[in-house]
Amino acid sequence: MSIFWALLRRELASFFFSLTGYVIIAAITLLTGLSFVVLIHNLGTDPSPMPVTEMFYRTYFFWLIVLLASPVITMRVFALEKATGTFETLMTTPVGDAQVVLAKFFGALIFYLVAWLPLLACLFTVRHFTNQNALDGGTVGGMFLGIFLVGGLFISLGCFASSLSRSQMAAAMIAFVLGVSLFALGFLAEALPASAHWQTQVISYFALFEQMRDFARGVVDTRAVTFYASATFLFLFLTLRVVESRRWK
């Protein structure tokens, strides 16, 4: 366990002691800020009973941030170590492959969550200047649970992409393409009419928008939680297999 903490600390340090880390945080903060401007504008023009978090979600900056930030955050986790050769020094110490994969995943996930914190400030600003009912703990909690779960999925996907390549650029592109594909499946799930056909049923699980809208409303659907958790697990498992593959290649 202490090895895991040492690895996780090093991952976090590599994010927070590097310029790229702060560039990513600045970019996410900028996008969050833009969404805040749009949010304030909407609040002013069209009064609605929606929770503020759902209104934020409806600005669609959310998906832009997730789709753009996750590949950039995760691109270096394996690719950089492979390119500089530190992967070799890392893997010849008595650390387990699973420990390495998990430390890298959680390092990136924690960084991703920290980058989302400015949103909390935006939401509380809204709460401060509007009536108190527009925002309650439940909706904010649901929103951040959604951010956490969606982030877990996209970060694990990015880790997988990074483990495939020695080039950070290639890793980011693979992650972006995979992420956009997943996103497109969400559109498909939205567009397809409900039917008993098994293909449609399967696709309906990829209804990312609906699930996230529920989270933003403060509705926690266990089906969505299970979907995100198992998809995250799947990509982490694939990453582990790729890391292990040097043993049978």
Place this chain on the structure above:
Amino acid sequence: MIEVSNLTKRYAGRTAVDDISFTVARGEIVGLLGPNGAGKSTTMRVLSGFMPATSGTVRVAGFDVFHDADETRRRIGYMPENNPLYPEMRVREYLKFRARLKGLGWKKSRQRVTTVMEQCGLGDVGRRVIGQLSKGYKQRVGLADALVHDPELIILDEPTIGLDPQQIRSVRTLIKSLAGKHTVLISTHILPEVEMMCGRVLIMFDGRVLASDTPENLQRRMAGGSQIIAEIAAPEAALRAAWDHLPEVEHFDLVATDGEFFRCALTPRDGADLRATIFALAQQNRWALRELTRSRHSLEDIYMQVTRPTTEAVE
């Protein structure tokens, strides 16, 4: 300490290491010598447990490097080619991180980091960022990392590459100081390095081990081709007669130089040392003797000789 038997490593379509076997005893410093692409790094990667062998077995301290990976990794300090480090970390922080990864407790790692930093002369750069250090210091950080968990076996892949002569000397001294307590396996393509540091040399070429012996023995083995040079002032006929009469002289050449001096190049039988005999002969005949040397084959000649036939066959 190391037992390699019938190790073969194939990459897609290319055999990097071809059925090699060797053993290294505890406390030895062994040099793995060979040109680039001979399979040295691949052998070391398999030994360190980074990659498995295609076939054959490798045992370190009695453990199989593939099946008992954790046990062997704890016993090996490995510095790969080009000494990869995390450039954004500080020296002390990096070494502590590495010590923790290698399973040392918090207190123990602090203690060991201090020890190896002293041992490798890193005492005054502990707080510097690795990326800003000179290459010599970086190399020492790599060495300190390999030593930090006090491993029984240290594997160093080209530890002196890219350093200036001063730095090479200090790294060599450091490696030599490890003899006895640790077993060391070094790869290099620089010959004098092996002669200076290693108790034994394995010459690798094209994925195979061509020779394995002490540097001295290798030289002795080649001494059959060595020569003795003597410059003597004497009548030519007398010199020829003298060499003809010496049974140990297999072949000789005479070249007249300035004055009455002749430069004689003698090839002794079975590498015998004729210098004393020649001196006695000159004294007896009152010949002036102004040079008497034995040209020894350097490891370089041996290396060239061992690797040449295959190179030509390939070409």
